[in-house]
Amino acid sequence: MRKIMNAADAFVDESLEGIMLAHPQSYRAASEDGRAVVRVDAGTGHRVGIVTGGGSGHLPLFLGYVGHGLASGVGVGNVFSSPSAKQLYAATMASNEGRGVLYLYGNYGGDVYNFDLAATLAAQDGVETATVVGTDDVLSAPMERAADRRGVAGLFFVMKIAGAKAQEGADLETVREIAERANGVCRTMGVGLAPTILPAAGEPTFTLNDGEMEVGIGIHGEPGHHRGPLEPADEIAQRFLTEIVPELELSQGSRVAVLVNGMGATPLEELYILYRKVHLTLLGMGVEIVWKFVGELVTSLEMVGASLSVIVLDDEMQGLLDAPAHSPFFSQGVVPQATRSASDKISVESTDFSEGEAREVRRAAKESNLRAWMLNVVAQMPRHSDELRNLDAAVGDGDLGVTIALGSKAILQALQELPSDAHPVELIKVAGSEFAAANPSTFAALVGGGLVTASSTFEDEEQHSTIQFAQAIGVLQQSIMDRGKAQVGDKTVVDILDAARRALLESTDSESSVQTMERVQRYALEALESSRGLSAKLGRAGWLGDRTKGHLDPGSVAFLRLLEEVQAALKE
Numbered sequence: 001m002r003k004i005m006n007a008a009d010a011f012v013d014e015s016l017e018g019i020m021l022a023h024p025q026s027y028r029a030a031s032e033d034g035r036a037v038v039r040v041d042a043g044t045g046h047r048v049g050i051v052t053g054g055g056s057g058h059l060p061l062f063l064g065y066v067g068h069g070l071a072s073g074v075g076v077g078n079v080f081s082s083p084s085a086k087q088l089y090a091a092t093m094a095s096n097e098g099r100g101v102l103y104l105y106g107n108y109g110g111d112v113y114n115f116d117l118a119a120t121l122a123a124q125d126g127v128e129t130a131t132v133v134g135t136d137d138v139l140s141a142p143m144e145r146a147a148d149r150r151g152v153a154g155l156f157f158v159m160k161i162a163g164a165k166a167q168e169g170a171d172l173e174t175v176r177e178i179a180e181r182a183n184g185v186c187r188t189m190g191v192g193l194a195p196t197i198l199p200a201a202g203e204p205t206f207t208l209n210d211g212e213m214e215v216g217i218g219i220h221g222e223p224g225h226h227r228g229p230l231e232p233a234d235e236i237a238q239r240f241l242t243e244i245v246p247e248l249e250l251s252q253g254s255r256v257a258v259l260v261n262g263m264g265a266t267p268l269e270e271l272y273i274l275y276r277k278v279h280l281t282l283l284g285m286g287v288e289i290v291w292k293f294v295g296e297l298v299t300s301l302e303m304v305g306a307s308l309s310v311i312v313l314d315d316e317m318q319g320l321l322d323a324p325a326h327s328p329f330f331s332q333g334v335v336p337q338a339t340r341s342a343s344d345k346i347s348v349e350s351t352d353f354s355e356g357e358a359r360e361v362r363r364a365a366k367e368s369n370l371r372a373w374m375l376n377v378v379a380q381m382p383r384h385s386d387e388l389r390n391l392d393a394a395v396g397d398g399d400l401g402v403t404i405a406l407g408s409k410a411i412l413q414a415l416q417e418l419p420s421d422a423h424p425v426e427l428i429k430v431a432g433s434e435f436a437a438a439n440p441s442t443f444a445a446l447v448g449g450g451l452v453t454a455s456s457t458f459e460d461e462e463q464h465s466t467i468q469f470a471q472a473i474g475v476l477q478q479s480i481m482d483r484g485k486a487q488v489g490d491k492t493v494v495d496i497l498d499a500a501r502r503a504l505l506e507s508t509d510s511e512s513s514v515q516t517m518e519r520v521q522r523y524a525l526e527a528l529e530s531s532r533g534l535s536a537k538l539g540r541a542g543w544l545g546d547r548t549k550g551h552l553d554p555g556s557v558a559f560l561r562l563l564e565e566v567q568a569a570l571k572e
Contacts, residue, residue, distance in 0.1 A: 164320035252287070297330075375416065382409065411430075
């Protein structure tokens with residue numbers, strides 16, 4: 001691995017620190033960790049905010065398109081990894097100018113779940129959000145499943161158009177609608193000639209033999225749709241157009257903007273050879289190209305390759321694409337000087353990004369044992385991390401053990417900082433937000449977001465009952481089903497949650513808490529064992545299909561271990 005860097009684990013933060021030092025007139029931090037960044041005048045213009053975000057490694061995408069006439073804020077994740085919900089929430093609150101915030105990002109599971117959780121947190125603070133997810137990658141799913149497609153270089157067009165509309169002063173629904181419309185008429189296809197190397201891994205994300213190219217690559221270094229022999233530039237351009245032209249129904253009189261994009265390490269000369277063929281072909285069809293962009297606008301570290309994005313324009317979208325815009329990474333037309341100077345920054349301390357620091361903690365009229373009980377349970381959960389890592393390695397990516405360990409430690413610290421008489425809503429909400437923020441995996445985002453939603457179950461009660469916990473688990477279950485698209489029987493944690501909920505609903509006034517938990521554990525264990533022979537249908541395990549038969553679902557085991565720790569705490 002040949003990279004200009006220091007330690008691999010400092011790659012993102014040191015890069016981000018350099019950007020902030022180089023461009024203080026354009027950006028300011030909105031969180032203590034520096035991973036939430038906003039334009040320097042965010043919060044001052046009475047505009048709809050636009051918050052984007054994703055993994056590092058794609059500059060100028062995401063952070064580079066925060067500026068005048070573009071997005072207002074961004075959450076910055078690790079390389080090719082989602083930012084946390086807490087970082088996105090911080091960017092949201094700093095971008096809020098009283099008119100709502102649009103979330104605009106690519107269609108990747110971790111991003112979707114963490115943006116959804118950020119929206120939940122923002123809504124609890126009275127901030128309205130709307131979401132548009134980029135889905136322009138034509139080869140990532142067939143047309144009948146267009147909503148499942150990845151968001152790639154076409155995000156540039158959507159962000160430029162939506163940013164210009166927000167800069168005009170349009171309301172949230174209008175900005176959302178134009179972004180949705182732009183996404184619907186934008187298509188992208190790419191090829192890779194050499195892979196990228198993640199700093200933390202030090203190895204190529206895929207390998208190619210001499211004379212091969214990867215067709216349909218994404219922007220995370222992942223393999224593409226298929227592999228084939230390396231073709232001349234004109235044939236690659238024609239391959240792009242063969243996929244894109246029919247989907248957009250281009251014909252004589254169509255107006256389009258075109259982006260020939262480099263993936264990080266492709267010479268401009270080669271990109272212009274591709275553009276030449278694209279231009280001549282569309283011109284021959286009678287298609288008018290009103291905007292032409294050639295360069296590295298959406299990258300994948302040092303990947304060698306290129307993509308073609310085409311968006312069909314109407315009068316409104318063309319005018320918005322024409323509008324001035326400016327960031328340190330993209331400039332078009334003449335824009336007003338920034339309304340804030342580097343010496344007039346809003347302090348990080350005044351930005352409402354932290355659950356514990358941003359507002360007064362709600363107190364109960366009298367103390368309950370819930371906080372002490374939760375502290376006891378989460379303190380024990382990291383000891384199950386090795387088991388969960390091994391289970392997850394067999395059917396997933398092996399990160400569940402780390403997720404549980406880091407999430408439990410984060411919850412433990414946050415609960416210790418809350419007062420002993422904190423209201424149950426505060427306890428459950430903080431547990432969910434901290435679990436999701438500690439390690440922004442899909443599991444953490446789904447469960448953490450579900451807990452935040454479930455905290456409202458205790459809104460009108462300062463104490464807690466078995467029925468309330470059953471209702472809270474039901475809300476958690478439904479939240480995971482809604483966001484993760486899981487159903488009971490899909491061999492996910494939803495199965496165990498459903499079993500626990502049913503067991504709690506059978507409780508009677510005459511039985512003790514220990515007896516109730518014995519039944520809850522029994523139902524949960526029965527549900528877990530009954531799923532052993534099933535094939536997983538969702539997530540990374542779902543890609544393995546029948547190979548997951550005989551294996552236990554790792555997330556379900558994690559919840560069973562949680563129930564066991566609850567039982568142990570009750571017996572003390």
